[in-house]
Amino acid sequence: MGAIDHSALKLGNQLLILNVLREKGPMSRNQLKDETGLAWGTITAFVKEMLLMDLIVETGKSSSDLGRKPVGIDINTKARFIVGVRLGGTYIKSTVLDLRGKVLCEKISNVNPDDKKEKIVDQILKTIDSALRQQKVRNERIAGIGFTAPGAIDTDNGVCLYAPRHPKWKDVPIKEILHERYKAPCFVEHSNSSSALGEQWFGAGKNISDFLCVPIGTGISVGIIINGRIYRGYNGMAGEFGHTSIYPDGTKCICGRKGCLEEYASGRSLARQGNEIADRKKADVVMTSKLLCEAAESGDKKARKIFETMGQHLGIGLANLINILNPELIIISGGVSKASQFFLPSLEKALAGHAWDYSSRKIAISDLEDPVLMGAASLVLREIYVNGLLLKEKNGEKYE
Numbered sequence: 001m002g003a004i005d006h007s008a009l010k011l012g013n014q015l016l017i018l019n020v021l022r023e024k025g026p027m028s029r030n031q032l033k034d035e036t037g038l039a040w041g042t043i044t045a046f047v048k049e050m051l052l053m054d055l056i057v058e059t060g061k062s063s064s065d066l067g068r069k070p071v072g073i074d075i076n077t078k079a080r081f082i083v084g085v086r087l088g089g090t091y092i093k094s095t096v097l098d099l100r101g102k103v104l105c106e107k108i109s110n111v112n113p114d115d116k117k118e119k120i121v122d123q124i125l126k127t128i129d130s131a132l133r134q135q136k137v138r139n140e141r142i143a144g145i146g147f148t149a150p151g152a153i154d155t156d157n158g159v160c161l162y163a164p165r166h167p168k169w170k171d172v173p174i175k176e177i178l179h180e181r182y183k184a185p186c187f188v189e190h191s192n193s194s195s196a197l198g199e200q201w202f203g204a205g206k207n208i209s210d211f212l213c214v215p216i217g218t219g220i221s222v223g224i225i226i227n228g229r230i231y232r233g234y235n236g237m238a239g240e241f242g243h244t245s246i247y248p249d250g251t252k253c254i255c256g257r258k259g260c261l262e263e264y265a266s267g268r269s270l271a272r273q274g275n276e277i278a279d280r281k282k283a284d285v286v287m288t289s290k291l292l293c294e295a296a297e298s299g300d301k302k303a304r305k306i307f308e309t310m311g312q313h314l315g316i317g318l319a320n321l322i323n324i325l326n327p328e329l330i331i332i333s334g335g336v337s338k339a340s341q342f343f344l345p346s347l348e349k350a351l352a353g354h355a356w357d358y359s360s361r362k363i364a365i366s367d368l369e370d371p372v373l374m375g376a377a378s379l380v381l382r383e384i385y386v387n388g389l390l391l392k393e394k395n396g397e398k399y400e
Contacts, residue, residue, distance in 0.1 A: 204331045
């Protein structure tokens with residue numbers, strides 16, 4: 001029998017307490033003992049220690065004519081804060097959350113995709129600073145920063161190698177930049193994976209070990225969760241679902257190849273098709289997927305037909321994913337998902353015709369406004385509640 005790793009056992013028990021309080025707190029010590037199954041002595045010792053760490057607080061100390069209220073224990077949501085940052089195609093979003101995962105504020109600013117990387121970095125920092133100022137959060141109270149962006153990402157070193165819609169955003173050591181500025185742990189992830197992570201922590205992917213998240217906006221991608229963990233593929237390049245070909249001799253894609261799914265089912269594709277049916281007498285008509293959805297909602301038959309055809313194409317693409325991975329659930333997110341009533345019927349019909357009969361074909365539409373941004377914040381939540389970021393920090397361990 002191998003030696004017991006007491007430090008790992010201690011960390012595991014402390015994380016158990018923190019997670020129970022995050023999900024079900026506040027509660028008394030007796031309730032915490034029942035919920036965790038830990039011995040009373042263990043509860044007493046670790047609660048005392050984590051109170052000194054300022055990770056948890058006592059609640060309900062007041063007395064009244066009816067007697068003293070029981071002393072409760074809860075996460076100290078005012079001690080530390082989480083920052084999530086998303087670099088999108090034409091914008092930057094930053095959000096601040098408390099330690100329970102409650103969103104406290106969100107800031108958004110426009111960015112020119114053609115700007116130099118130094119200018120984009122400067123805009124990222126200004127957007128983060130704006131969110132921190134609103135919540136009056138000092139740098140030393142930042143538990144961690146999660147950053148997400150499209151393109152090629154070196155997640156281990158926190159370097160953005162390139163982004164397809166930001167031609168000058170290359171070899172940016174964003175983890176190092178953010179750590180230097182805010183003196184907080186930083187974690188970097190591809191936006192594909194962040195979409196799935198956001199659903200895992202906040203959305204339809206909770207308590208599901210195998211699922212896919214398919215964000216549909218200007219482009220199309222897929223975030224993959226297998227056995228509860230992000231699957232990135234070799235060199236972190238998995239998830240380019242939009243560049244799978246459904247018509248080898250079809251429309252030329254911005255990637256240079258032909259027949260990519262993005263050219264038939266993305267927001268960019270919908271806008272292009274919408275412009276083709278727009279009233280040419282109105283010189284100011286520039287169709288977007290949002291306007292096309294509004295046209296469909298008003299009963300425009302041509303707009304509805306575009307969504308119907310889009311659903312057929314997307315269904316073929318999703319059937320290929322299902323036949324390879326057979327996830328329990330596929331979650332569709334992104335701006336285009338708001339038009340799901342117009343493309344889901346044809347999508348499901350395509351799945352029935354192309355997906356393996358015995359596979360799961362369950363589809364859900366995301367309830368999250370921005371699962372990618374929430375996924376950025378979830379990078380920090382995961383480090384806190386799965387890997388013990390704050391506990392290791394308080395115990396003097398250096399956290400890279």
